[in-house]
Every structure is written in structure tokens, then in C-alpha cells.
Amino acid sequence: xxxxxxxxFGPPSGLTVAEVPDPEPGPGEVVVxxxxxxxxxxxxxxxxxxYQNLPERPxxxxxxxxxxxxxxxxxxxxxxxxxxxxxxxxxxxxxxxxLVPEELVVEIPDAISFEEAAAFGLVxxxxxxxxxxxxRLRAGEWVLVTGAGGGVGSAGVQLAKALGARVIALARDxxxxxxxRAQGADVALISDVTTLRDDLxxxxxxxxxDVTLEMxxxxxFSQIVRATAWEGRVVIVGFAAGTQNPxxxxxxxxxNIAVLGLQSxxxxxxxxxxMRSTMEEMLQLYVEGRLTIPVxxxxxxxxxxxxxxxxxxxxxxxxxxxxxxxx
Numbered sequence: 001x002x003x004x005x006x007x008x009f010g011p012p013s014g015l016t017v018a019e020v021p022d023p024e025p026g027p028g029e030v031v032v033x034x035x036x037x038x039x040x041x042x043x044x045x046x047x048x049x050x051y052q053n054l055p056e057r058p059x060x061x062x063x064x065x066x067x068x069x070x071x072x073x074x075x076x077x078x079x080x081x082x083x084x085x086x087x088x089x090x091x092x093x094x095x096x097x098x099l100v101p102e103e104l105v106v107e108i109p110d111a112i113s114f115e116e117a118a119a120f121g122l123v124x125x126x127x128x129x130x131x132x133x134x135x136r137l138r139a140g141e142w143v144l145v146t147g148a149g150g151g152v153g154s155a156g157v158q159l160a161k162a163l164g165a166r167v168i169a170l171a172r173d174x175x176x177x178x179x180x181r182a183q184g185a186d187v188a189l190i191s192d193v194t195t196l197r198d199d200l201x202x203x204x205x206x207x208x209x210d211v212t213l214e215m216x217x218x219x220x221f222s223q224i225v226r227a228t229a230w231e232g233r234v235v236i237v238g239f240a241a242g243t244q245n246p247x248x249x250x251x252x253x254x255x256n257i258a259v260l261g262l263q264s265x266x267x268x269x270x271x272x273x274x275m276r277s278t279m280e281e282m283l284q285l286y287v288e289g290r291l292t293i294p295v296x297x298x299x300x301x302x303x304x305x306x307x308x309x310x311x312x313x314x315x316x317x318x319x320x321x322x323x324x325x326x327x
Contacts, residue, residue: 002324003060003095004304009049012308017301018058023099025073030102032085035067035114036298037093039307039320040122040151041238046091047308053265055091062093062322063265066108066117076102084108086117088125088268088275094304096324103272106279109287116293119319123155124282124291125275126237126264130213131160133267134260135233139164141210142229144200146220147240148188149176151319154294156213157183159282162290165211168203170196170220172314179317183292193219200227208232208255218243225251225259233258294318300325 005018025031039062045051046061066086069079079085079102087105092098108117131137143160147153148169160167161184169180169188177188191199200209200223208229214221217239225247228234236259247259268275285291296318299307307320 001096002301004062004301005058006047006061007058009047009054009057012044012047012305012312015047015061015305015308017304020095023097025071025076025099027074028076028102029073029099030069030076030079030105031071032065032067032087032098032100032105033070034065034093034096034098034324036118037062037065037322038118038120038122039299039311039322040064041240041311044308044312053090060092060095062089062091062095064088064118064121065093065098066114067098069105070097072102078102079105079107084110084114086121086279088121088265090265090269094301094322096301096326101272103276104268106276106283109283111287112283112293115295115298115321115323118321119151119293119295120283120286121279122264123151123319124159125267125278126152126262127155127159127213128278128282129264129267130235130237130262131156131163131211134235134262135211135213137163137165137211140166142166142168142204142207144168144170144209144212144214144224145180145185146170146213146224147215148180148185149317150215152213152215152237154179154183154318155291157185158291159285160211160213161185162285168200168209170216176317179294183294193223196220196223197227200224204229211235213237215240217241218245221245225257228255228257230255231257233260235260235262237262295321297321298323
């Protein structure tokens with residue numbers, strides 16, 4: 001079979017596609033014939049060698065895939081050959097066939113395409129664990145989602161709205177702001193960082209933001225903390241700006257603010273049953289028409305490097321998907 005390979009850490013342009021042996025399932029494992037794989041910002045960090053978890057080389061990157069079960073190992077009872085599934089993994093999804101533990105696999109309804117399913121898992125699980133598990137979001141609260149228009153940003157806007165929140169989307173340009181409005185945002189801001197605190201207080205009538213799903217970092221993060229409401233919660237997902245500003249404890253103390261970290265893959269590894277039930281809950285919301293999956297573009301497996309570079313360049317709305325070329 002063919003698989004994308006990282007032989008040396010470096011830019012996405014250095015990725016190659018190689019012939020590798022077909023996987024064989026061991027006890028408790030299944031093989032999924034990959035129909036589509038989602039592209040995520042952490043994939044870039046893995047390829048470049050700057051991510052916190054790096055496998056031994058050579059390896060195939062990619063953290064989520066959708067496809068069909070084609071083989072099952074001894075002891076596998078929940079899944080059977082022919083089922084349509086999605087899976088979240090630490091790496092390995094950019095391939096034609098993926099070996100994965102049964103506990104990391106979720107069945108998908110017929111109403112969702114493989115491309116949509118491949119773009120669904122990581123961003124929606126991240127948004128759900130951030131809003132529900134970490135921030136304990138309550139209906140009616142003001143939620144700010146930074147990085148609106150991106151994968152997790154789009155998921156966060158829609159999920160917060162589906163959970164009854166009043167949603168503010170912070171976007172980099174009008175195109176992404178319009179996408180956020182279409183996804184249900186009550187307010188879409190294109191704010192200069194120097195006025196962000198005042199803008200957030202203005203749109204919340206001075207109340208401030210109750211919950212933030214924060215993916216930018218830098219000065220944006222500093223301004224958000226200042227605009228957070230009493231007993232507000234800021235969930236840190238990432239640092240797209242490339243900088244991590246220090247937190248002033250006084251800002252947290254005077255309004256009882258909680259700043260929370262989120263490493264969503266920990267739930268996959270530590271509590272796989274919780275991850276599966278969370279995914280099933282959100283897939284049901286999709287079937288009910290309360291969530292959508294914006295797939296911006298589809299790339300062939302041989303152009304995986306181009307897809308990762310496009311995400312790194314920041315011109316993407318929603319998600320990119322990799323599709324293996326088969327004759």
C-alpha cells in the first residue's frame with residue numbers, strides 16, 4: 001500500500017509517498033481502508049519536528065481518518081468488516097490502510113460522507129472537551145471563539161450555539177467573519193488587538209466573556225483575560241500567533257477567572273470510551289442538522305505536502321481533507 005512518509009523532520013514539501021507493507025490486525029485491532037483523512041494544524045508541527053509527541057522515523061503523519069473496516073483481529077466484537085467508521089490516532093492517518101485499536105474507532109451514520117467524517121473528529125472533539133468538559137459551559141453564557149473560520153474555530157462556533165450559548169467569533173478577515181455568522185455566531189468581530197478588550201465588553205453590554213475557546217495566544221490572549229467576566233473560564237487550545245504571553249495573576253484574582261489547558265488527545269488515550277460517546281453525541285447533532293462540517297478543499301494523497309502548507313499559510317476556511325488515489 002502507499003503511505004505518506006516522514007523520513008526527516010522539516011517543511012511539508014519534504015514529505016514523500018512510499019510503498020509500505022499492508023498492516024495485519026493483532027488482538028483487539030482493526031484495519032481501516034482509508035477513504036479520507038483530515039488535515040490539522042498539529043500535523044504541521046509533527047512533520048516539522050516541533051510537536052510534543054514525535055514518533056520514531058520513518059512514520060506516516062495524520063491524526064484522523066474515515067473509511068471502511070476491512071479486517072479485524074482476535075477479540076474484536078464491536079466492529080465487523082464492512083462498517084463505515086472514523087478514528088482518531090496520534091499519527092498514521094495519511095495512508096491507504098490504517099491499523100488501529102478497536103477502542104479508538106467510532107461507527108458513522110450513512111448520512112455523513114467519508115470526507116465530512118474525516119474532517120469531523122479532531123475539531124469537534126476538541127471543541128466539545130473545551131466547552132463542556134473543561135469550561136462547564138451553561139446555556140445563555142457568552143462564548144468567545146478565536147480563530148473563527150478555521151477547523152476548531154468553526155466547530156467551536158457551531159457547538160457553542162447548539163449548546164445554547166451566545167457566541168462571539170473572532171475572525172481575521174470579513175470572509176471568515178461571514179462564515180462564522182453563517183455557522184450561527186451572534187457576533188463576528190474583526191478586531192484590532194489594541195481594542196479587543198473594549199470591543200468584547202461593548203458587545204456583551206459590559207458583562208464580559210464567560211467562556212473563551214482560545215487558539216491564538218500572544219496579545220490576543222492578554223486582551224481576552226482582561227475582558228473575561230466574573231468567574232469566567234479561558235480554555236487554551238493552542239498558540240497560532242506563535243507566542244505565549246505571561247498571565248498576570250492579579251487579573252485572575254480580582255474576577256475569580258480560571259485559565260484551563262486542553263490537550264484533547266489525552267481523552268483519546270486515557271478515556272477512549274468517553275471519546276467514543278462524545279463523538280457519537282456530536283454525530284447525532286450532525287444528523288439532526290445542528291452541526292455542519294465545512295470542507296474547504298480535497299487533496300490527493302500525493303499532494304499531502306501542499307495541503308499542509310496551505311494550512312500553515314493560513315488561507316483555509318474550515319478543513320482540508322486528503323483522499324488516497326485508487327485505480
